[in-house]
Amino acid sequence: MKKKKVSRIGIVTGGGDCPGLNAVIRAVTKTAIIDHDMQVVGFLDGFEGMVENRTVPLDYNRVSGILTRGGTILGSSNRSDPFHYPMLEDGKTTYRDRSDQLLANFDNLGLDVLVCLGGDGTMAAVNQLIAKGLKAVGIPKTIDNDLWGTDITFGFNSAMTTAAEAIDRIHTTAESHHRVMIVEVMGRYAGWLALTSGVAAGGDIILIPEIPYDIESVCAKIKDRKYHGSYFSILVIGEGAHPEGGKISVKKVVEGSPEKIRLGGAGNHISSLIEKRLQLESRVIVLGHLVRGGVPTPFDRVLSSRFGFEAMERIVRGEFGLMVSLRKEEVTTVPISEVAGKIRTVPLDAHLIRTARSLGTCLGD
Amino acid sequence: MKKKKVSRIGIVTGGGDCPGLNAVIRAVTKTAIIDHDMQVVGFLDGFEGMVENRTVPLDYNRVSGILTRGGTILGSSNRSDPFHYPMLEDGKTTYRDRSDQLLANFDNLGLDVLVCLGGDGTMAAVNQLIAKGLKAVGIPKTIDNDLWGTDITFGFNSAMTTAAEAIDRIHTTAESHHRVMIVEVMGRYAGWLALTSGVAAGGDIILIPEIPYDIESVCAKIKDRKYHGSYFSILVIGEGAHPEGGKISVKKVVEGSPEKIRLGGAGNHISSLIEKRLQLESRVIVLGHLVRGGVPTPFDRVLSSRFGFEAMERIVRGEFGLMVSLRKEEVTTVPISEVAGKIRTVPLDAHLIRTARSLGTCLGD
C-alpha cells in the first residue's frame, strides 16, 4: 500500500562537489526505475533548483555511463540554505526564507519523496524542511567524513586517496632536497582527511583540528629526524589545525552550533613558524579543491551504489526522515534530526591515532 | 613482566604476493623498535626461509620508504607448508615434515614470537605450529578477501581497485565495438573480488562461485540489453564460477576441508558457451596476476599499518595464538584455531548482492 503511494521521487545534491555523487544518482535512478517502476526528477544546482523550480527528468539513458564520472550531472550551488536564501535586490544581497516556495514547487511537480545528497549543512536544512512536512531520505556526502551518524561518507575514500597520492609525489622531492614540505588538506573541524592520508602516505608530522599542537613539539620532531639522518620531513596538516584546536571542535559538537569560524590556512601559518624557529626553508602545498574532483575510487562507487539502493529500500517501506548510514560495516539508517547540526570529529583514542603514534608520527602534542 | 619476556620477534610472509605486505612489515618493525625497544628478524621467502634458516635483520632504515612498495621485501615461496615440505631427493620431489627443523631454527635465533602474514593456507600451517608450542600472531592477508574471522583482509582493496580500473578500460572498447567482453578475475571459492569490482565498474553480468549460474540467463541478459539498445555487455567472472558452484563452496566451508579442486578458467568456458548460443563474438581478458602487484591503495596502507600495530599490542600484552582482524569497523582478534581451514564466502543475502540485483545486474541465476 505504501509502495503505491510513492511513485515520483526527486533528487537533489547539496553543498560542494564530491566524488561519488553521480554513482548515487545512478543507483537511486536505476533502482527506482527497474525495481520499483517509479519516475525520477533531478533538481538542478542543489537547493537553488528547488527554489527556482529548475529540473531535469532522469531516466535509464541519462544515468548510463556516469558511474565513473566526477562531479554531479545535476550541478550544485553556493545558495545552499533555502531558509536563508541570498537574493539580489536593489543591487545588494538580502537573505530570505524561500522554504515555502521550495515546498510548493515540490508539490506542484507531483513528487512524493526527496532523496537528498549532502553534508551537515544540507542535512540541517533538510531537517527543517521535514519539520514543515517534507518526506525525505538523506544520503551522507562529504569528503571530510565528519558527518554525525555514519562511520563513513561517500567521497571520503576518493579524497583521501587523492591526498595520499599527492603526498607520495611530494615525498620524492622532500627526500631529494632534504626539505621540510607542508601539505595542507581540507578539514576545518575534523581531521579524518589529514590523519588518514597522512598515515597512508607516511607523513612524519600530522596536525589535525582535534589535537592542539605545540609548535615546539613540531620543531623538536624535525630536529630529531635530522639528528637521526633524515634531512627531510613531511607535514600533513588539516586546514583547521590550531594550538587551541581541540577545544573549539569539542565545543562545536557539544553545543551543536556549527558557527563557521574561518579556521583555514594552517599550512602557511605553521610554515612561517618553523622557518622562524629553525632557520629552515619549507614549502607549502595546499591541495584544496584538487581532492574534490576526479573519478571516484572503486570503493566509493560501491559505497555510493549501496547507499543509493538502501535509500530506495527505505522509501519503498515508507520510512522517511532518515539518513542512510554505514555503521559497523552494515548499511542502516539514522534519524536526520539526530544528525543535523552535529559534526563527527576524530576521537582522541581512535585506533588510527594510536597506530600513528606507534609508528613514530608526531601529532603535535 | 610479560613485556620483558618478548624481546625478539620474527616476521614471515606466507603464500602469494599481495599489496600491503611491506606496509605491515614496516608497521610491525617500527612499532617494535620505537615503542617497545625490541629486535626484529625477517625470514626470507616464507616458510622456506624458516626451514632453511635464512633471515635478515630488520631495523628502522631497512623498512624506510617501503610503505608504498608492492611485493614483499622478504620474498615468498611456493613451498608454503612446512609439514608437507617438497624436497628434491634422487632427482624426484618427496614431501617431508620439516616443522621440527623450523621450530629448532626459531629457537636458535632466540626469537620469542612469530608475526605471520598470510591467508587460509598459512594460517592452517601456523595453527599446527602453535599446537607444537610456537607463540604466534597472525595478520590476515589475501587479495581474495575470503579469510574466515575478519571482515576484510589487507590487499583486497588494492586488488579490487586494480580489477575495477581494468574493467573501466575494457568498457570503452566494449562500447565502441558493440562487443561482449569477459573479464575473469581471481577467486576460486569466493566471489568478493568479482562482485565488488564488478559493481564498482558497472558490470552487466557478474558470476561468482557462490551462485550457480545458468548460461540461459546469461544469454537472455545479453539479448535483453541488445533489445534495449545496448549492443555491448561486460561480464565480470570469478575464476571459480560454476553452474554448480554454490554447492561446492558451501560444502567446503561447512566441512572445513579446502581440497583445492582446480575450478579456474571460467572465463574462456563461458565465452565459448555464449558464442555457440548467440553466434556472437566475445573477448576474454584474464586479469590474473595483474591484480596482485603494484602500489597498495592508501586504504590498504592504513589497514596494513593498523593490523601491524595491533599485532604488536597483543604481543606486548602476552596474547598469542590469535589472528588480528577487522570486525564491525573495529580492529580486534580471533583465535587462529577458529580461522584455520575455513573460507569466508559471500553470503547470498549480502547487501552488495541485493544492491547489484537492484541495479539490474544479472548474477547468473
Add this chain to the structure above:
Amino acid sequence: MKKKKVSRIGIVTGGGDCPGLNAVIRAVTKTAIIDHDMQVVGFLDGFEGMVENRTVPLDYNRVSGILTRGGTILGSSNRSDPFHYPMLEDGKTTYRDRSDQLLANFDNLGLDVLVCLGGDGTMAAVNQLIAKGLKAVGIPKTIDNDLWGTDITFGFNSAMTTAAEAIDRIHTTAESHHRVMIVEVMGRYAGWLALTSGVAAGGDIILIPEIPYDIESVCAKIKDRKYHGSYFSILVIGEGAHPEGGKISVKKVVEGSPEKIRLGGAGNHISSLIEKRLQLESRVIVLGHLVRGGVPTPFDRVLSSRFGFEAMERIVRGEFGLMVSLRKEEVTTVPISEVAGKIRTVPLDAHLIRTARSLGTCLGD
C-alpha cells in the same frame, strides 16, 4: 574560393578502438565549426555506417567533454572493408563490393570531404575510395605505431603507458616470488609496443617480431640472471615474436601485401619452451585489449588535437588524398597512396634497440 567549396565534412573512425579517437573528433569538429563555419557529420560504426548510411550530426555540445574519454563516440565495426563487405545472405556470409553505395550515400548527404581516422587497413580502403573520386584526409591511428609515413600514431603513447604500468605491477610479484613472468602485448608485425613498454618498465628480455629469437639465448639470459642473484626475470613479448619473425616482417613490408597470417600467441608458446628447458615455472599475462581502452594520456590528447587541427588546415587549403603525420617533430602530411598497404617496423639499428642492448636487455638474438 577553395574555402567556399568545402562546407560539409564527414568523419569516420575505422578499425579497432584506440585512445585519442574522441580527442581527434573533438578537434576536427571544433576547428571546423569555430574557425571555418562548416558543418560536420559523423558516420556511425566505421565503414559500416558509411555503407548503411547511419550518421549523427556533430556540433559543439556533442563534442564537449569527450577529450578525456576512451573509445569513440561514433562507434566502430568489424566490417572494415567496403570493397569486401560481409553480408548475411541466405544464412551465410558473402562478401560484396559496397563502395558505390558508400560513395552514393556520401554524395547524398551533401558532404565535401571525408576525415578518416584509421590504421593501415583503413588507409588502404580509403586509398581505393580516393581512386574512385572521394576527397579524403587521413589521420593515423593505431596503438601499434606501425603505420607507414609517420613517426608516431595517436593512441600509441597511451597503449605503451598502460602496458608499461601493467609490467610495473608484474614486477613486484616476479621479484617477491622469484618467478619468470611473461607479459605478452599486441603487435603482430611490429614491435614498437613491446620494445618501448619493455624498456620503460625495465624488462629483462624483450622479444619483437622484427628480431628472430633463439630460445637458447633467452634461457641463457634467465640462467645468467639467476647466477648473479636475480632469481626472477621479466619477459616482454610482442604477440608476433617468432624464431623466423624478422624475415616475415621484412617480406611483408617490401612486398606491400599484408596478408594477415595469425602470428599471435607467442607468450604461451615461449612459456612452455622455457619450462621444458629450465624446469622452471613461468606465468603468462596477456594484456591484449587492456591497452586499447581507457583515458588517453595527455600526450595523446595533445597529439590528437594537433592532428585534427592539421587535417582541417589541409582541407581548407584544398589539399586532399593526404594523411596527416608527424615527422621529425613537425606535423606534416604524406600521400595516402604511399601509406596504403605498408607497415612500419622497428629498424634493427634503432637508437632504442641499441639503448636496450646497452642496458643489458636480451633481445632474443
Add this chain to the structure above:
Amino acid sequence: MKKKKVSRIGIVTGGGDCPGLNAVIRAVTKTAIIDHDMQVVGFLDGFEGMVENRTVPLDYNRVSGILTRGGTILGSSNRSDPFHYPMLEDGKTTYRDRSDQLLANFDNLGLDVLVCLGGDGTMAAVNQLIAKGLKAVGIPKTIDNDLWGTDITFGFNSAMTTAAEAIDRIHTTAESHHRVMIVEVMGRYAGWLALTSGVAAGGDIILIPEIPYDIESVCAKIKDRKYHGSYFSILVIGEGAHPEGGKISVKKVVEGSPEKIRLGGAGNHISSLIEKRLQLESRVIVLGHLVRGGVPTPFDRVLSSRFGFEAMERIVRGEFGLMVSLRKEEVTTVPISEVAGKIRTVPLDAHLIRTARSLGTCLGD
C-alpha cells in the same frame, strides 16, 4: 685508444627535483658497467657534494629497481653554483668561488669525465668548469622544457601529465559548481608546461609568459562562454604570465642574461582581477611542487634511458663538452657552450599555439 683513457666517470644531478633523474643514473651506470667495464661514482647533493667531496660508488645493485622511482638517489641541493657558493662565515652567508676545490676533488677521485644532469643554471656552471679544463657531458633535465638546444628535456612529459591530470580533476568541480577555476603551473619564462597541459586538459583560457595578456580579453572569454551556456571556465596559467610577459622573455633570451626576476604568482593576481571585473568568485589552485615528484611516465623513462645511453656513447668516442639532446626525433648532441645562459621559449607561431587557438582557446591576447 680513447676508450682506454676513460675508466672512471662521475655523475651529478644539479638543480631541482625532476622525474626521470634515477632512470638516467641507472642507464649511465648500467651502460658504463656492462658495456664499457668502467667504474661510476655518484656525487651527493649536486654541486655541494662536488665541493665538499661527498660521494657514493654506483654499481649494478645500487641502481636496480630505481627506474620507476621519483626524485634522485643522489640528492640535490640549493647550493647550485660552485662559482658563487654560499658559505656561513661568522654567522652570515658569504659567496665564494669554490670551483678550484671542486676540480681538485674531481681529480683526486681519479675521475675522467663528469656526466651532469641539469637545466639552464647547471649547464651554465658546467660550461665555466669546462673552460677550466673539466671533461663533461650534459643531459638536459627540467620539468619546464625550456632548455636551449633540445626539443625536449626529460621530466617534462611527467610534469605535464601530472598537471593535466590535476586539471582534469578540477574540471569536474568547475563544471558542477559553475565556477571559474584557475590552475597555476610552474614556468617563469617559458610556457611549455601551461600550454601543453592546458591543451591536453581542455583549458578554456591559457596564459603563458611568452604572450602578453589583456585582462579584458580574458574576461570577455569568460562572459562569452557564459552567454553560450558554459557557466564555468578553466584557466591554466604559467606562473610567469604577465601583461608585458612576452617582451621580458624575448629580452632574456636575446641577451643571454637570465636575471632571475621573480615573475611568479600570476594565478592569484589574475584571480583578483577577474573577481573585481566580473563580480565572480574564482578559485586558485597552485600546483607548484606537485608536478616535480612521483613516478616518471613511461615516456620519460624511455627518454631518460636513451639520453643516458647516448651520453656514454659520446664519452666512449672521446666527445666532451656536449649536451645530449633530442632534435627532430633523433638523439644527438649540442655544445654546452651554445646552451649555457639561454632559454627556449614557445615560438609564437608554434603548431600547438595555432592548434589551441583553433580549438577556441583564449591565449589572453
